[in-house]
Amino acid sequence: MERPYEQIRQMVKLFEYNRLKLRFRNEDERARFIDGWAEHFCETDDAEWNIAVTIMTARRREPNFYNMEKALREAQGIRRERRLDKERRENNQ
Incomplete structure (x- = not known):
């Protein structure tokens, strides 16, 4: 992650804003x-x-390491699906 402290600060502000x-x-x-x-x-x-x-x-999950790890695993799956969809579209053309 580039500039992890800045990104974590932004995340904290976002979480606080969303209560x-x-x-x-x-x-x-x-x-x-x-x-x-x-x-x-x-x-x-x-x-x-x-x-x-x-x-x-x-999803209004409580901000803790467990929930963030779970969200990261889900995010990896989403990125993997996006890459596969992109590859399929390129192969179909």
């Missing part, structure tokens, strides 16, 4: 959350990350 359960007692706790997620998901593909964040937001 998902992110409760931080103070800014230090918020910073620890962002650090933990950035370190854990830094190797994630950007496109898959964006799809997973959309899935988490749309």
